[in-house]
Each structure stands twice: as C-alpha cells, then as structure tokens.
Amino acid sequence: MLRINSSKADFYVSPDGDDSNPGTEKRPFATLKRAQEAVRKLKKKKKKGAIIVLVREGTYYLKEPLVFGPEDSGTKEQPIIYAAYPGEKPTISGGKKLACDWKPYRDGIMMCELPEVKEGKLSFTQLFVNGKRQIRARYPNYDPGEPGVSGYIYVKAKVPDNLTPDSPDPDEDMTFSGQGPKGVFYDPDTFTKKRWSKPEEAVMHVFQAAYWGNLQYQIKDIDWNRHIIWFGRGGTQMGAKWAHDPCVINHRSRFFIENVFEELDSPGEWYLDRTEGRLYYMPAEGIDLAKAKVEVPLLKQVIEFRGSQDRPVQYITFSGFRITHTASTFFELYEVPSLGDWAIHRGGSVFFEGARNCRVEGCFFDAVGGNAVFINNYNRNIQVVDSLFVETGDSAICLVGSYHLTVGSQKMFPYECVVSNNLIHDCGVFGKQIAGVFISVAKRITVSHNHIYNMPRAGICINDGTWGGHVIEYNKIHDTCRETSDHGPFNAWGRDSYWCLLHSHGQPSKYPSVCHEAGDVFKDAMETVIVRYNYFRENSGWGLDLDDGASNYHIYNNLCVGVSMKLREGAYRLIENNIWVNGANSPCFHVGNVNNHDRYVRNITVMSTTFSKPENDLNFEMGAGYGEVYTLIYPPDKGPWLEEIDYNVFFSDVGEFYARVLTRDGKKKKYTLKEWQDLGFDRHSVFADPMFVDPKSGDYRVKPESPALKLGFKNFDMDRFGLLPDFPKKWLNEQQKIS
Template structure:
C-alpha cells in the first residue's frame, strides 16, 4: 500500500476533464470511479483507502452507476462515496418538470369536472426530454417486481394517480357473472367473467384502454392491479385483461378504479396522457405552480454493484426512479450508511448473495414496493451470510405492491435485523424465510393498516426454518381488516422460533402459532391483546387444503434439507421427530411448544382443544398488577420491587429498543407517547388527547384524530393539534364527538416520526 488516504471530489458544476480536487472537481461519479481504477492498477490503493467527496446538489441519472469487482477496495484500503459534510446530495432517476400552463384543450376540459377545470395544470413532456413514460403493469401479490410507470413527485411527496373513489376509499364487489367453488367450498366468481359494482361515476367516463382497477379480490392479504378490458355502465360490470388476479372474486371485497382523467378532482392527483405526451396535475396545497416537481424515468437501479467488496455509500439521498435504489449482487463488506432512500418505484436496497453487507442508519420511505430485500447464506450447509440491517427508520412504503412488499424481507441464513423503527405500512413489517435469523430491538407500530390475516413479523410453511430468534421487540397498535392482524405470525405449521422478551401492546393475536412445533414463548409482556397467544392444530386437520399443505408441500421442503444428515441432524435434532408423521395418515401435531414466564394483562391464551394437551404452559403471571412504570404511554419498564420480577420474570431493557443514537445515526426522533380518554359532560361526548415526551430532547409535533365504526371511517373533521413538549412534559387537548353514536374506535395518528399512536373504543348513546 502506498501513501496517505486519497480524496477525490465530484460536484454538479465540475468537469470530468478536471483533476478531481476540491478546487477542480469531477462532474460525474463515473469519472471518480475510473480515477480510482487508475490508482489501483498503478501504485495501488493507498493505506486508509479513497474517499470520493460529493458536493451538494442534484445528480440526474440516465443509467445506473455501476461498480464491478475491479472497483473494490481492500480491508485496509476501503473506498467510500459520501456527501460533503453539511451538504445535501440528491441522486435522482427522474426529470425535473418546470414548465406548466393552464389546460386549454377543449377535448380535455370537457372530460374534467367543472370545479377543477381552471385549476388543473398541464406540461408538455417532450419539452422536458421525456419520450417514454413507461406503462402501468399488473403488480401485487405473487407478481414479479417490474419497473414502475412514470410517477410524479412534488416537493418530495408522491402524487396520486387520478382515481375513483378518493385515495384511501374503496368500492365493494357486488356480484360476478361466472360462479365457481373455491378450495374451501365457497361460491366465488371466476376472474375471467368480470364483476359488478355499485355507483354511477363510470357513466361520465370516455372509453379508454388504459383504465385500471386495484383490488383485494378474494382475500385481504392478496392484492393486484388489473387493466380494464370493458366497463358496461348499464349493468355496472367490469371485465379485465389477462393476466388476471389471483384466486377469484368474492362479494364484498374491496377495489377502486385508477388512471381515470375524469376523476382528476383532488389536490395532489395527476394523470399522464401517454399518447400525447402530456402531464396533468391538480396541485397540492392550493399551489398556483408547484416548485420541486420530478417525473421518475430511470428503470434501472440508481446504483448497481456486482461482486464488489470494501465499498461504502454514506450520507446520500437516492430518489425518484422507476426501479430499485441500490442492488448489490455477490458483494462482501459493502455498507450503506446514513442514506435517505425515498420515492422509488420499486425497493430501496436489494442484496443478492455475498457476505457481510450492512445497511445502517438509513431513512427509507414512500417506495412503491419494499424497503430492503435481502438474500444470502446457504440453507443446505447453514453457512451464514452475516448481513445486517440496523438502526434504520422505514415508513410509508409499499405504495403500489401493497402485500408482501415489506420494510425488511430476508431469505437465507444468518441475518441480523436490529434497532429499526418501522411504521405506517399497509401489510407486514418484517418477513423472514430461513435459518439463524435474529430480529431484535425493533419498534413496530401502525402496520397491516390495509390488510387482514397478516402479521407485523411473519413467516410460514416450513418445518426446517430453525434457529430463528424474535427478541426484545416492541410491537403495538397494529391495524387490520377482516380477521385483523397478528404481531408475530408463525403461519401454516412453520416451527422452531424462539419468541422471547418482547412487548406486545394493543394488538390482535399477539403471538399466533399456526399449527407449528418447538416454539419457545418466554418472558414476554402482553398488554391489551386479544388474545396474547393463540395456537391451533391445523397440521392434523383432515381438510384437503391443510392435508395437501402438510403431506405435500411441507414434506417436500423438509426432505430437501436432508434433516437426517449433518448439519441439520446436529444443529436441529428435534427435526427427527417429524419424519415418522409423514409416513402416517393423521398429519403432524403441534408438539414441543413451551409457554413460560410471560406477563399478561388482558386475554391470555386461546388454544385448540386437540393441541392443549401437547403444550407446556407454566410459571406465567396472568393475574395481578405487574407495576409497570408508565403503561398509559407505553412505558413497560419494571422496577426491582415488581411482583413479576420477584416471581422470576427478567426485566426487559426497554430503553434499548428502537433507534439508537451513534456515530452513524447522530440524532433520533423524539419519542412521544399519546393516550385517549372518554369524557362525558352535560350530554356531550368527547375525547381527551394527551401527549407526553418520553425522550431526552424537546419534541415538537402534531397529531390528528380519526374515528372508525366496524373498520369503516366515520366522516368527522378534527383540527390538527400541535404541541411542543420538554422532556417528561405532558400536554392535553379535548375534542368533541358530535353526531356519533354506537360503538366507535377513536385513534390518534401523526406524520411526525415516532409520535406513538393510541386507540380507544367507546360505546356512545344515540
């Protein structure tokens, strides 16, 4: 190794003919990369490595920034691409749209509603160099990840394709033309025959071959987008183009129409006329002409790494493309630190294979698909990948592929998911598939908001997923429609996970064990869960669906791992007890489960009658007061004199859960707890909202209320409540509930990071 660490500089005003110094920077990342290649092949990389300092500004990408094996650093000579201190670097995959005008095309004006005709803006995309806007594709459950269509972002926020009904609302399937029986014997509708709906809006729409529908056609955990073939407004029937969605149509399931010019009627909605190359926008927030407007264009990843090692990216923002942010294939000792990854069409970071890849201290939000999608390790040999996802803040993702595109999705062996804050997702927060995966010290809330029969942490359908640990997580206030949601969902006979030292608060079915074996559920706290733990025995059911799953698919997966041979025979000797059941006719029973030393306030366990004799339940604290520090605001620390500590419960270090301040993440959002109380004064109902600063720095934020009845929003408008709180300080405000009766659920919600939600169900007199 030669000399001192080297520095190169890149700036928007630079020139690739320059020398790459601070005074004469390069213009592109490629030029800096090529200069590092020269260093490596001539004198060798210097001791201490090379830092590419990137000056603040916008870097528009028309292709991926690619690094290959020859662009690697070494252990003592790493290569770092990072923003200059205090400067904002935006790497974007879109085009800035700067020239708007009022709509003057009569053929367009007559399709717009009279109330918005003088407010909708138009831009000629060809004037901005845009010739390809992509197309909408059939995305969703069990569909491949494909580049998104061109999307519009204004002031850093994604706009909404014009739709009916408004964003967040759904229509219901009223019927179908071709009935059929599904695998459960229920009458549903054949997808090729179309479905019927209620409402008259399509009567005003002109025929268009690019109208789409998005729906949960059969189940609340399986969505898809389908292109409309034909709408018959007279019979209110919709048929779609193949490929059709999954399963079948069920009456009462949810859907909406999108990409409809006539429904461009809400601030923040847009429409792209791909034939004419024109963009139409109803500006958000009553802006005359929006300022920061970007249309996503690039389909390739913003950064593509192939067999790279000892390279890191730090303090950069990756945004506004139609594809993934960073894709790392076969890489080792690569890290992404303190980056912001947002407004992408697909996923934030994709890791395929390799070893020791770390994603730390990043903030990820508003992606069309997921946050981090990670594969690595060898399930046959149990060689670990040792990938790490640590201390990231992930929220408001899966804007398009609503199901199974999660904050963190990991496959393989030997991954660590720790100290992440995850919230505001339509479906699951963390999916894991494999062995020796540890999920610990994460805080998760407000997930599964649009789906049902889902879990904040989920895996399923494999007896050989072993050695996994779910430990010291705080999961609270999950959502869910239909069947609701679970905090830890061990689905379809998956087995062998240790679920220990977690806190579950106000969730349905906190720990759900769907017929699996060899679970350890120990030293957890359950507060207001319904129930704390549920266990069924579907593995022994004689229903054809379950029998095919266990004796067919799961037996095949079991045999693939050769559990009678090393390393499985040595690492997981309990697997040997399963094999004899595959030779029988009664299925696989849920044996080997242990539930011990847990604390529960609320409903305790719900266990199938046939499974109850097989479960060991002992030494749990389910009666009495545990003496938590501040449970109303979600602080479930225990003092040394707590009766549960005296009974053998090990206190959970709650202060270590969630984001932590360190050299990578130098600041964390203040933690604000909220609570709701019903107040009744002089025949008037209301709610008292309180907020408490649980952190060690001042907190400034706001929150709103929403009301639901049986899961359906109640149209009440509440003012935004703004607060400023010193550490430990509490403030309150009262809101009336007028014109509401029956049983309703009131919730707090906030766009401010880590203002924890609260929820209260009230029975109101008519």
C-alpha cells in the same frame, strides 16, 4: 456509522463540475460515473488507505444505473467510499426534470406539451412536484388526510370463469397458474357516472378478498351495459404456491382505478396523454407552477452491485445520499420465492447480487417506486444501516435467496447481513403485501434497533423457515397492518419442505407420513431464530405471529401492547419472559403438531375486555372481548398440547382465568384455572395482578413484590427499543419536515 467529518478526499463530484476536470475539490467531476472510472485507475496506484469520493449537494439525474462490478472492489485495508460532502445532502435521482410551459386548460387544470412523449421517447407513471409524489387521476378520489381508508369502493362480484367477455380473454401468462380472475362486476350505484374514452389505459388496484395484500391489473375493457371490468395483464403481485387460489377477489375487495383523464377533478391529480404528448395537472394547494420543480421517475434501479459467488463486489460503501425518483414496478415480473405467502419483485432502487462487505448507510430513500433495497441471492455481510425509508412503492429492505436451492448444494442466499438503526414508515404506496424488512431463503440476518411504523402490512416478515439463525432485537414496531389483515407487526411462516399442507389447510402433502407430527424441521430451519427485546404495539391481530409451521424460535424479553402472540403448527418454539398487555387476541395456539416440543413459560398476560375494538379487525375471533388468557384451536389429538406450559402470570378485568379450546372434533370448551391445571398445564402459574411499575407511562417492569418474580420472571431493559442515539441528524430533520 462511518463519519466523514473531513472534506479531504481523493475525488470530488459536483453538479457544477465537469467530467473533463481532474476531480479535485476546486475542479470536481460532474458525474458519479466519471468518479467511478477515476477510482478504478487510482486503485492500481494507491496501495494503502481508503479511497474516498465526496459528493457535493445537488441532484444527480442518472440516465442509466450506476453499476459496480468486481473491478470496482476495495479491500479491507483499502475500502472504497462514496459519501456526501460533510454537512450536505446530495440527491441521486432515477428521474428527469421536465421543462414545462404550463397553459390553462379548463376547470383549474393546467396543461403542457411534451414532444418527447408524443414521439415515444418518454413515458412515466409517476409525477413529482417540488419533491412530492402527486396523484394519478383516479376514481374514487384520494383523501391525503385518510391514507389507506378513503378513496375506495367495493367490488360487487367476481366474473365467473364461464362468462365470455365481448373482448378477448385476459393474458393468462401474467397470472400464477392461471388462477387470476378474468374481471369483476362493479356496482353502478357506487361506480363513476362518467364514460371513459380510453379504459384500456386505466389501472385497477384491488385488494385480495382476505386482505392479505393487493393486486394491480391493466384494464382491458369495460362493459358499461353489464357492469363488468375486464382484466388484462397483471395480478402477479401476490400469490402463494400452497394455495389453490391466493388471488381471489370478491364482494369484500376494495378497489380504485387510476390513469383516467375523465377523472382528473381533484387538486394534486395529473394525467399523461401519451398519444398527444400532453401532461395535464390540477395543482395541489400552495403550488406555484411558474416556480415549481417537476420531475418524473424513469429508472427502476439507480445503484447496482453486481458480482458473483466466485467474483464478488467487495468493500464499497455508499453514505449520506438521498435516493429518489425510481419507477414503479408493480407490472414487472413478480415471483413466489418459497412456500410463504408473499410474491416479490427482485429489484430495488439499490440492488445487491454477488457482493460481500458492502454498506449502504446514512441514506434517505425518498418515495422510490418499488422496493428501496433488494439483497438478492448470493450476498455476504451486506449492511443497511442508519437510513430513512419513507413512502416506498413496495418494501423498504428485502433479503431474498434463490428458490432453486437444495439443502447444502449452493450458497445463493443472503448470509450474515445486517439491517440496523433504520427509520422506516409509510411504505407500501402501491403494494400492500409488503414489509419494512422482508427475509426469505436467507441465513443469519440481524435486524436490530429499527423503528418501523405506519405500514399496510408487516413491520418485519420472515417468509419461510429456510435457513434460520436470524436475530431480531431492539426494534420498535407499531401501527402496522393498517390496510390488511391476518398478520402482525412481526410475522413468520415455516412453510418449508416438511410443512404439512394436508394437516394445515386440507390439501394434499408431499410428506403424508409427517402430517400429524412435528417433522424434521431442522433440515430447513437449521438454526434458531431469536426474537428478543422488541416493542410491538397494535390493536388487532398478534404482535408475534408465528404462522403455518414457523419452527425453531426462541422468543423472549419482548413487550407487546395491544397484541399478544400466536403459534400455528410448527415445533421447537421456546416462548419465555415476555409481556402481553391488553391483546386484541389472547395468546393463541393453532393447529398444534404432535410432539411439537413447544415451551411457554414465565410470561405475563394481561387481558382487557374494553381496551381493544374487535370490530376493527377483519378476520379474527377476539379473545380479548371475553377476557380469555389462552385460545387453543385444534390442539394435537394425541399427546400433550405443548411440551411445557407453566410459571406464567395471568390477569384480566373479568376477574378470573379462562382458556378457550376448540378441538379437532368440533367441541368447544372454556376452562377455569383449576380445570386447566387438572389437565397438567400451568400447575405453578397464578391469576394475579403482575404489578407493573407505571403502565400509563409505558413502564411495564414489575415491582419487587410482583408474583411474576417469584415464578422466575425477570425484568428486562425497556429503554433501548428503536433507533440508536447516533441516527443521522440531517435525516431526522427531514423526518420532521415530512411529519
């Protein structure tokens, strides 16, 4: 990490400065924009050494994003550095501070007049009081003590396509292939008893029926007599090109509705009347509005690096800033970048496109409204390191290439970028189909030493098999998938050109000739993805979920507690020297391809019938509850199920080996170890206590007399998971305040 320990710099910026000043320490600039202009001029004169801009503590409210182009570039010999003054924590805000003259309204609600809003010059969808995001007036009410659990009711049913609303049809251009529902029926027994004067201003947040993520809809109208909520724009926040209807909503879908004045009835809630220009707020406990700082996000992005493949932005570092108050983006354009499940918005509070050798380090992304960092299309050696990400609206860090790529024709994708030593938690305030680190159509991305937890869905997600070569190592990931299902702390899809949709989900494929074969996966998954030395802890799903054709992986030396792993379709996976302890599901092999070349060797599996709570997992058949050590669903109907499966150690409180197999013809069978070995599998494997050193204290190394060592298992380092010792102390202190 870059350490700015000296107060010596070329230019200085301070909230107390003036842009007419020369930018010295005693007479600093007032804005980063003015410092940027000064750096451009200095570059022409100063030929050697870094150019450093030090920024004093305070809040810098940007009226427009700070954009760096090729003309702002440094060089390897002369990098450009914008950094916090030593020991200080400057804030870059995409918002505005409001001057509120609060007056009592009624029932504990306060009101202030905002003429700019009435004149149409100001509008916002988030409110921050003393640095904390407040709650838009909603039904049902939100309980901060139970985030992701409380504050929802269930849809009664989806409105059928042939039902004609009293109002015009929803906006078809805002849905993927017109697949979005027109609306839903609500249950009058659980729905609000109040009548809303402006239902068309309300926003519905609703989970997809399988809980792969959620959707947001602007409500178009409410039919109070037929109990129907009609949808307007929205519904683009998740989708999948491969699925006929990825955004299905039904009686399993939970929802809440916000931005309703009549529902302003709980501390911390607020409502903006844009017609009258009035802000209503019921103060949260402990808030003195006479002294409170009230801020609203306006900009979607605050820092942009914009170049091109031919003229990239180069050698610029941003270090030590708090970045906050960016606007929510869930009604912006979302797209599906590949055949993976996810839809994304190509934007972030810090945005890279056409950059090389640039860094964001030691920053605190505090409650930004969408993605925190988005690395888009052509980028090389972008580093996001040593930073804290908390309560982001969507994902923390996204690296996404162009979906227009043909193999080898262009270079419009992130390449050799690094995401390391970041603390990421409680993200996905608005979007639930999100990740701490999201990778799609990228190559050779290193994700290391990150600590990721309290996420609604994935810790790390690789959305497709294009182009591979990633290294995922030394991460500590736990308490993910808290609001969604059918996933894991690490999830990957293969869904590239050669994934067979007919074989997987019974739908037509462009490549029928390879439907039951492994296929030429290397044309997309060009280089092996390495997943090693990671710690995963959950109580449902799988720790390592290689779904729908994820291919060309080497997975070794990982510790999974409460979860194990899954391989579905795909080919060329080497799974070795891992430990799965008390998995909610046993190691699973789903829909195996013929000639898959998969190898599963020298792993330790310990299963418990009492450790997990299967009823908490929405979608899975729980092997743990039966002590099974393997589950195979639809293995190949010809040839070996795997290329090699041997030298493993199994143990469970059932006291004996069981493997469960469901074949393509619908037959189910449980195998004992002898029956399993008679099939040619695990001929050298044993059912025995692996003899962990001290599992109660988290030491899952095996003792010298362990049977695993005799079969070739090797102990691996378990004290380097997660953050490095040099993670910035100033953000650790902020983390303690948050906790």
